[in-house]
Amino acid sequence: MSLLVVGSVAFDAIESPYGKVERIVGGAATYFAVAASFFTHVNLVAIVGDDFTEKDEAIFRGRKIDTLGLERAPGKSFFWSGKYSEFLNERLTLITELNVFADFNPQLPEKFRNARHVFLANIAPDLQRSVLKQVKGTPKLVALDTMNYWIESTPAELRETLKHVDILVINDSETRQLSNEHNLLCAARHIFKMGPSTLVVKRGEYGAMLVDRRGVFCVPAFPLEEPHDPTGAGDSFAGGFMGYLAGCGRSNDAALRRAMVYGSVLGSFAVEEFGPERLRKLKLQEIHARARHFSKLTQFTL
Amino acid sequence: MSLLVVGSVAFDAIESPYGKVERIVGGAATYFAVAASFFTHVNLVAIVGDDFTEKDEAIFRGRKIDTLGLERAPGKSFFWSGKYSEFLNERLTLITELNVFADFNPQLPEKFRNARHVFLANIAPDLQRSVLKQVKGTPKLVALDTMNYWIESTPAELRETLKHVDILVINDSETRQLSNEHNLLCAARHIFKMGPSTLVVKRGEYGAMLVDRRGVFCVPAFPLEEPHDPTGAGDSFAGGFMGYLAGCGRSNDAALRRAMVYGSVLGSFAVEEFGPERLRKLKLQEIHARARHFSKLTQFTL
Numbered sequence: 001m002s003l004l005v006v007g008s009v010a011f012d013a014i015e016s017p018y019g020k021v022e023r024i025v026g027g028a029a030t031y032f033a034v035a036a037s038f039f040t041h042v043n044l045v046a047i048v049g050d051d052f053t054e055k056d057e058a059i060f061r062g063r064k065i066d067t068l069g070l071e072r073a074p075g076k077s078f079f080w081s082g083k084y085s086e087f088l089n090e091r092l093t094l095i096t097e098l099n100v101f102a103d104f105n106p107q108l109p110e111k112f113r114n115a116r117h118v119f120l121a122n123i124a125p126d127l128q129r130s131v132l133k134q135v136k137g138t139p140k141l142v143a144l145d146t147m148n149y150w151i152e153s154t155p156a157e158l159r160e161t162l163k164h165v166d167i168l169v170i171n172d173s174e175t176r177q178l179s180n181e182h183n184l185l186c187a188a189r190h191i192f193k194m195g196p197s198t199l200v201v202k203r204g205e206y207g208a209m210l211v212d213r214r215g216v217f218c219v220p221a222f223p224l225e226e227p228h229d230p231t232g233a234g235d236s237f238a239g240g241f242m243g244y245l246a247g248c249g250r251s252n253d254a255a256l257r258r259a260m261v262y263g264s265v266l267g268s269f270a271v272e273e274f275g276p277e278r279l280r281k282l283k284l285q286e287i288h289a290r291a292r293h294f295s296k297l298t299q300f301t302l
Numbered sequence: 303m304s305l306l307v308v309g310s311v312a313f314d315a316i317e318s319p320y321g322k323v324e325r326i327v328g329g330a331a332t333y334f335a336v337a338a339s340f341f342t343h344v345n346l347v348a349i350v351g352d353d354f355t356e357k358d359e360a361i362f363r364g365r366k367i368d369t370l371g372l373e374r375a376p377g378k379s380f381f382w383s384g385k386y387s388e389f390l391n392e393r394l395t396l397i398t399e400l401n402v403f404a405d406f407n408p409q410l411p412e413k414f415r416n417a418r419h420v421f422l423a424n425i426a427p428d429l430q431r432s433v434l435k436q437v438k439g440t441p442k443l444v445a446l447d448t449m450n451y452w453i454e455s456t457p458a459e460l461r462e463t464l465k466h467v468d469i470l471v472i473n474d475s476e477t478r479q480l481s482n483e484h485n486l487l488c489a490a491r492h493i494f495k496m497g498p499s500t501l502v503v504k505r506g507e508y509g510a511m512l513v514d515r516r517g518v519f520c521v522p523a524f525p526l527e528e529p530h531d532p533t534g535a536g537d538s539f540a541g542g543f544m545g546y547l548a549g550c551g552r553s554n555d556a557a558l559r560r561a562m563v564y565g566s567v568l569g570s571f572a573v574e575e576f577g578p579e580r581l582r583k584l585k586l587q588e589i590h591a592r593a594r595h596f597s598k599l600t601q602f603t604l
Contacts, residue, residue, distance in 0.1 A: 182388075185526075186527055203508070207508075207522075209525075211525075217598075217600070218525075218599055220520035223513075225488055226485070254603065257603075258604060261604070295602075298521075298600050300519075300521075300556070300563055302560060302593055302594065
């Protein structure tokens, strides 16, 4: 089944102890779409400026990604610049230029409106809701990401949008900020009252945790000796997670667990090189091999 | 098979957001011995002052713990006082009074000298080595814990002791400090050159990770809504881990994985109440039930 994603497609400048890139295609929807396209057909809704060339768009080519919803507007594309600390565990944002993204008003092409699986990447909550309104009927699964900025500046809009969300996919600090609870189990109970029935907490080098009414499932981060660039790791996780669920068409406990593993697999590949470079070269067989490696990493018999 | 442990038996004063105790039996060897005794016979070597009464010693009674090696010296027992932050993730040591522990010179009773499984809890590295020298022949498995103080103040002594150690059981900051490597896989490779062939990294609320030449195994921390007191969690983990290995008499990959799970199970119970109170009341069937819960927490099929 196809998967609709709305979010940012951007240019990034990234510096880490492993190197520096001045301008590389990035944005949450980019990482998400590329990661998800290994499992399912992805319908992309985003906006870029006239500086986004055919060559830049090539990242979506040769994949199961429909870019009919990639709007082009006069002006420059969203630009983000950031620098990572020595051990990659801290990130300093140097520049955020919204550019054409400031006036983004996502319009779904008619053929995208039958979406049954929807991922609302990190954009303004009212825009996320406007996308949902354009979808015909009730989708099977709606997942959402957000960030501290929206939690602080548009809490009411976010609450309204969350009412229509099944799976909230955020990091641990966002979980604590949104719920006002430090303990993640208490936070989950709080968040369930807002609408989502499933909480996926991304914990960076510590992996990810899924909480729903059935219980908790934990998956570690794949141990890597030399991660190069954490940019897009969370979006790639979300892409692997939602891509797997849309691809298999199920969302029972076993499918959610597998989706968590595939999310972690995609997130782990994303950090191996700068920007989306590793994902560009990635092969499906490498994904399955690493998923089997996750079994070795976590499985035991009593 | 029996398991020899040498370490501290102490009195603790603990404050956390959940309450306060002025004086409770503690010490690494106490938590370790109680946790391990669910799986195997434990031979305890430690020192206490004449303030340590029959009533205090009752924590070891009715368990498979031999206290013949619990030396009594004139003076006061080791005393530690600490306070935890709001979310229990930071600990402030208020008082450390070594008392009789300052002159501890562990002597193994003759019947303890055939130990095949040895755990050297966090004491001076030269004392840890003196214990090993008293053991007849080469034990099957020697595990060691240490702390920042010994890594900084007696690095040469620690290096010498590590040559005789199979499994190093320390936390993540100690791992980084000892190896001078931030990445835990790089740290493990570094530590393998020092002697141990297995590294177990305790990561608190993020669980634990075992690294050996075969690869990596990760286990999460058991999600608890209301942990009360983290004191002794790491020692209880080590007790569950080594207790299981000594009890089953194997140390192959499957046994090590199970040991990691039982370590996490014991650590998770330890934090549920103040001091060793939860471990005192713990039943073997609760341990097995929580181990099965760890399966639900981590297992998936691809």
